[in-house]
Amino acid sequence: MIQGILFDLDETLLDRTASLNRFLHEQHTRYQTHFQEIPFVTFQSRFHSLDEKGYVHKRVVYQKLLAEWQIKGLTFEELLEDYQQGFRHHVSGFDNWRAVLTELRQRSYRLGIITNGETEFQQRNMDAMMLPELVDTILISQHENLRKPDPQIFERAAERLGVAPADCLFVGDHPANDIAGARNAGMRTVWFANSFAWPDDLPRADHEIDSLNELFDILS
Known part of the structure; x- marks a missing residue:
């Protein structure tokens, strides 16, 4: 579950x-x-x-x-x-991003963010979106000294949520860094198909979405 x-x-x-x-x-x-x-x-x-x-x-x-x-x-x-x-x-988010996160919190899901990048830069961007108030943990690669697709950063995020990797869903746009990395950590995966083409040499994600609202169909 x-x-x-x-x-x-x-x-x-x-x-x-x-x-x-x-x-x-x-x-x-x-x-x-x-x-x-x-x-x-x-x-x-x-x-x-x-x-x-x-x-x-x-x-x-x-x-x-x-x-x-x-x-x-x-x-x-x-x-x-x-x-x-x-x-x-x-900075701005995709359509309904705040409403989606708010609804997921109301449904008692534990929420987190894993992002590659420089700590101060990424933190400033998330603060501008007021993202930290909507999630339970944030992992930035520079601060963690780990980068996606290393499975360890996904495992660390699950541990901080207090949830087993098998009970986590990871949502991302990059086939290798996000989807393959999360899968190798034992998570279920959702590909947000808005940026990269899917490479022929990687297994597909468990689910594919074109908008964040579609997450509720996956979770129902």
Whole structure:
């Protein structure tokens, strides 16, 4: 019987793509004197290409952008700091994310989040969404010194919930880091199919959803 539900953060609860696009628009405007010859659509498109859905550190992304466009008088450190401090002001979740978590809590499920990333950055984003008040535990890879898909971080999350891994459901968008990792820890899995294509060499998740509301059908 499912007693605990664990979620990935980016592209599962937090709509990273939409949030990032809003931030990039503001950043491009803020540094317009440096980017005046770079149209926003070009800036946005190239950022996304280099970013690889968040799996390339923004230090590398900004270094490459400045080098490619030969921009002077602006450092990657300045842009990186702007990103690290400013992204949180643009974060938003997927449709009904708060209502879904609230209803799950009312149904007495133990809830948690496991996210890869830097501790302060991810914590600021979750605080901006007021996520901590809705879950029982949060594990951030840098703080835990473990990263998904290592099964140990999933097992640790289950332990903190006080629930056996077999009684946990993990919801995430990444086939390998989220779904395969959780499965290897003995959890049931739900793939939020909104970001990555499913690779041919991985077994499918136990369930697939296109919106968070569909979780209630799985749990019924």
